[in-house]
Amino acid sequence: MRLGDYDIGLPVKRLPLLLLLAVVVMVAYGVIFVNSAAGRTGLAGKHLLWAGLGAVAFVATFLVDFRVFVRAGYLAYAVGLLALVAVLFTAPVKGARSWFDLGFMKAQPSEFMKLALIMALARFLSARPGALRARDLALALALAGVPVALILKQPDMGTAMVCMPMIAAAVFVGGARLLHLGALAGSGAGGAVLVWFKAMHEYQRERVYAWIDPEPYKLGKAYQLIQSLIAVGSGGLLGKGLGQGTQNQFDLLPLKESDFIFSVIAEEGGFIAAAGLLVAVTVLLLAGTAIALHAADREGQIVAAMATALLGGQAVINVAVCIGLLPTTGITLPFVSYGGSSMLTCFVVAGLLANVAARPQKPGLFG
Numbered sequence: 001m002r003l004g005d006y007d008i009g010l011p012v013k014r015l016p017l018l019l020l021l022a023v024v025v026m027v028a029y030g031v032i033f034v035n036s037a038a039g040r041t042g043l044a045g046k047h048l049l050w051a052g053l054g055a056v057a058f059v060a061t062f063l064v065d066f067r068v069f070v071r072a073g074y075l076a077y078a079v080g081l082l083a084l085v086a087v088l089f090t091a092p093v094k095g096a097r098s099w100f101d102l103g104f105m106k107a108q109p110s111e112f113m114k115l116a117l118i119m120a121l122a123r124f125l126s127a128r129p130g131a132l133r134a135r136d137l138a139l140a141l142a143l144a145g146v147p148v149a150l151i152l153k154q155p156d157m158g159t160a161m162v163c164m165p166m167i168a169a170a171v172f173v174g175g176a177r178l179l180h181l182g183a184l185a186g187s188g189a190g191g192a193v194l195v196w197f198k199a200m201h202e203y204q205r206e207r208v209y210a211w212i213d214p215e216p217y218k219l220g221k222a223y224q225l226i227q228s229l230i231a232v233g234s235g236g237l238l239g240k241g242l243g244q245g246t247q248n249q250f251d252l253l254p255l256k257e258s259d260f261i262f263s264v265i266a267e268e269g270g271f272i273a274a275a276g277l278l279v280a281v282t283v284l285l286l287a288g289t290a291i292a293l294h295a296a297d298r299e300g301q302i303v304a305a306m307a308t309a310l311l312g313g314q315a316v317i318n319v320a321v322c323i324g325l326l327p328t329t330g331i332t333l334p335f336v337s338y339g340g341s342s343m344l345t346c347f348v349v350a351g352l353l354a355n356v357a358a359r360p361q362k363p364g365l366f367g
Contacts, residue, residue, distance in 0.1 A: 014358040015062070016291060022284035023350050026335035027051055029265065029277050034338050036243050037256040037264045043338055047257075050340045054347030061351025062358070069352070070126070070299050073119030077143075080116035083109035084150040095203070098154045108341040110159045113147045115348055117166065118306045125174030126298040132175045140171055141184075157204055158317070158329035165313030169305040173292065211327035221328070227253045228260050228322050231267040232274075239270030257338040259330050262322040277336070278319070285312040291357045300356040307349045307356075 031051065035044040061069075069076075083100075087109050090097050099106040124143060128136050144167045151160045172181065196205070206221045214222035231247035234240070245267035247253040256264050266274040288308030295301045311334050318333040320326040332342040 016287060016354055016357040018283060019287040019291070019350065019353055019357070022280045022287060023335055023347075025280040026277065026284070029273075029280070030261070030333075030336040030338075032242070033261055033265050033268070033336070034257050036245075036268060037248055037261060038338070039249075043257055046340075047338045047343075050338075050343040053340075054343045057344050058347040058351040058354070061348050062354045064355075065359070066303055066352055066355040067299055069119050070122045070303065073116070073121075073123035076112075076116035077120035077147075080109065080113040081147060081150070084113060084147055088150070088153060095201075096154050096156060098156050098159075105340050110147075110151050110154070110156060111341040111345040113151070114159075114163065114166070114310060114345060117144060117147060117163065118170075118303060118310070118349075118352070121167075121170040121174070121306065122299050122302040125170060125302055128175070129298065130175060131177055132171070132180065134180060137171060137176055137180050137184075140174065141167070144170075155201055155204065156330070157200070158331040161317055161329065162310065162314045162331060165309040166306045169309035170302055173301050173305040174298075207327045207329070211324070224254050224260065224328050225324055228263040229324055231260075231263040232323055235267040235270040235274070237271050239266075239268045239273060242268050244268060255330075258332050259318070259337065260322055261333055261337045262319050265336075266322075281312070281315045281319075284308075284315075288312070288353050291353055295356050296360045300359060303352055304356045307353045310349055311346060 031044075031048060034047045038044045038047070087100060088097050090100065093099060098110065099108055120143060121140060124140055125132070125136075132140070144163070148160050148163050148167075151163070168184075171184070176184070203221070206217070210217035210220070210222035211225060214226055217223075218226055227247055231245065231253055234247070235245070240246070243249065245264060247267055248256055248264045253260055253263055262274065262277070265277060269276075285308060288304060288311065292301055292304035292308060295304050314331060314334050317326060317329070318331045318337070321328055321331065332339050334346040335343070
């Protein structure tokens with residue numbers, strides 16, 4: 001079936017099986033360990049519901065030619081910006097204005113903005129074949145920088161961090177010169193200093209201090225980090241057993257169903273279970289990279305590269321926080337953590353990857 005120049009509907013045999021396998025394994029991890037972490041709160045059932053809705057979103061995204069979404073990129077970007085501005089006028093929750101309370105669920109506009117940014121940058125950069133001029137690179141970075149600045153205003157440092165690998169992937173695949181990439185890296189370092197002094201709140205800086213030297217903050221900002229390290233370290237090779245983790249079952253580990261679900265996996269499933277999950281994440285990254293490498297056009301290359309960077313970058317940041325390699329920040333583990341907005345976003349992103357993979361392919365990154 002065709003809608004204008006675009007295909008609607010694709011045979012199942014063209015689904016990328018390696019990508020699907022990685023997603024299924026990660027969702028299974030989430031179902032098992034969120035159930036253990038949630039106890040009798042009822043979150044386990046909601047997690048299953050969101051996973052089911054995510055699967056529906058995956059199919060819907062897969063069936064419509066991804067170029068339809070790219071064409072709507074600027075409109076989605078504009079809607080996303082309006083939502084990011086509107087959320088700043090909501091009542092703060094734990095010092096942040098990041099959510100719309102819809103009654104039956106809480107919607108996080110920054111999750112939608114991740115998708116809109118993929119579409120908008122893919123449309124902008126794909127219209128500029130060949131190597132990017134400095135002016136075009138600056139415009140692309142400005143396009144990405146506005147929503148990131150609004151996300152920092154909420155403040156939501158974690159989501160802003162996740163956007164960085166996406167943006168880097170977009171400009172690299174979009175044709176940025178090595179000179180420009182070097183300048184971008186340098187300006188990124190300068191921007192980090194500016195964010196530290198101008199954009200970060202004191203409590204966020206304290207998280208960094210607590211990460212560097214946890215002891216003085218062990219009952220405050222370093223509490224999550226310390227409890228996470230205890231959980232991860234105490235799991236050993238085989239773990240304490242499902243539902244037997246002390247940090248998990250005694251509620252010593254905050255946000256254990258979402259931001260620190262990896263710590264629960266390491267405590268109750270041990271090194272074996274944690275390593276198995278990391279293998280699944282690696283397979284997802286390799287599958288996404290292969291899809292980007294073999295996409296037949298610039299649009300597909302950029303969409304696949306950004307989608308892979310989003311899922312992979314978010315997973316790496318989440319795990320790094322749980323094992324103390326990065327300061328504590330609120331980032332979910334894709335397909336594993338509890339969270340409706342995050343789950344739906346991850347499934348849509350996976351659907352985009354599958355969508356690109358199912359279109360005509362040819363070898364070579366820049367085709």
